[in-house]
Amino acid sequence: MENTLIQADDTITLWGIIIVLASLSIFLEQRFNWASKVTGAIIALVSALILSNLGIIPTASSVYDAVWSVIVPLAIPLLLFHVNFKKIWKESGRLLTIFLLSSIGTVTGAITAFFIFKDHIPMLDKLGAMFSGSYIGGGVNFAAMAAKFETPGELVSAAVVADNLMMAILFLLLMMIPAMNFFRKRFSTPHVLEVEKQSSENKGKTQAESFWERKEISLKDIAMSVGTAFLLVIVSLKVAEFFAGIIPSGEQASFFFQLLHGLFGDHYLVLTTLTFIVLALFPSYFEKLNGSQEIGTFLIHIFFVVIGIPASISLIFETAPLLLVFAFIIVIINLIISLLFGKLFKFDLEEILLASNANIGGPTTAAAFAIAKGWRQLIGPILIVGTLGYIIGNYLGTFLGTWFGTIM
Known part of the structure; x- marks a missing residue:
């Protein structure tokens, strides 16, 4: 157990700290212009980073696991209830293209980093497989590659720490880029401009406060939003577990079955797909719900x-x-090549950054990024596209790890 002021098993205190930090970050974002520019997401992330590095809260706890296993899946449908369904497929196609181009950046980066450090870091072939797989699909691939190449536990632990810190740095960077004139002058930013336009119509308020203007909401809205979201989470989890159990996977399975397992056995992809289906079948029901965006955010x-x-x-x-x-x-x-390809093929800056985020951090963190910035119409598409990285990342990670092993 870590020697911290608050222990990992003090769940009520840890939940309280997490909730208070999230609440405070939203308050600051809507109260002060500087905080609105920094964004509540960064304030929340940095505040937690400071507390853990000062030894006040532990770096691991069942509370954090619960956030990943319960809070995040619950937030996804809540944030999809009011997306423009007609734009989903168009945006998904564009994002898939830039996502695949962005994955070239990960492969290029992994090869470059491997040849720089192959004589300085032990078992870099195994680590190279883990990081390249993870930085195309997210943490799911990280664990899969660690198991596949039988990486020693102490090496996996060190890699997890490096990956966590790198993700925090990346989020800070991605959050700042849309506000930088250097990028604004060179890329189209329609989603950023839309958020800013809404803000300009409400003078005297911060950008975040204008975007999240007060709206009518009832107890019924809250009950139906949360209840429907939980129902979708439960059903999608059971469906994903069912398909994961009957579809062959692993090294012995064919590419076709591995593809099916990755598509139908993934909880987030099934959850997103199921949410889209009910949105299409019952549009009037979701149109009447207020508050789901606020709760999800x-x-x-x-x-x-x-x-x-x-x-x-x-x-x-x-x-x-x-x-x-x-x-x-x-x-x-990855980020540099994503920006270069994005510029070459005239993608929006928001699409490029989300594609890079989905590669490095997976679909969930990319969706969270889109939510934090107010790019509502890109939330659903990046969840769909990013989930495909689970499959692509495993194959590219396996290829690179095997190749690196012949060089070490």
């Missing part, structure tokens, strides 16, 4: 708090500082 701020907690700066410098540099090279090359 609050839950996502809780998620951002938890993202910042495991990023132990002292631990990474004690264990494997070179791993952080290794991860940083992959991430920065």
Whole structure:
């Protein structure tokens, strides 16, 4: 157990701290212009990072696991209830293209970083497979590659710490880019402009306060929103478990079955698909619901708090500082190549950043990014596209790990 002021089993206190930090970040974002520009998501993430690195809260707890397993799945349908369904498929096609181009950046970064550090970091072939797989699909691939290449536990632990800190750094960077004139002058930013237009119509208020203007909401709205979201989460989890149990997977399965397993056995993809189906079947029901966006966004701020907690700066410098540099090279090359391809093929800046985020952090964190920035119409598409990275990442991670092994 960590020697922290608040212990990992003090669940009520940890829940309280997480909720208070999420609430405070939203309050500051809507109260002060500086906080609105920084965004509540960054405030939540950095606040948690500070508390964990000062030894006030632990870097691991069942409370954080509950946020990933309950809060995040619940937030997804809540935030999809009011998306423009007609735009989903158009945006998904565009995002899929830039997502695949962005994955080239991950592969390029992994190869570059491997040849720089292959003589300095032990078992870099295994680590290269883990990071390249993870930085195309997210944490699911990280675990899969660690198991596939039988990476020693202590090496996996060091890699997890480096990955957590790198993710925190990436979020900070991605959140800041849309506000930088350098990028605004060189890329189209329709979603950013839409949010700013709504803000300009409400002078005297911060951008966040204008975007989240007060609306009528009833007890029935809250009950139906949360109840419907929970029902969708439960059904999708059972459906995904059913398909995962009957569809062959692993090294012995064919590509076709692995593809089916990745598509129908993934909880988030099934949840997103099921939500879209009920949106199409019962549009009038969801049109009448108020408050689902607000509830879902609050839950996502809780998620951002938890993202910042495991990023132990002292631990990474004690264990494997070179791993952080290794991860940083992959991430920065992914971002640079994503921006270059995005500029070449005239993608919007929001699409490019979300594609890079979905590669490095997976669909859930990319959706959280879109929510935090107010890019509502991109939430559903990036969840769909990002989930495909689970499949692509496993294959590319396996290929690179095997190739790297022949060089070590």
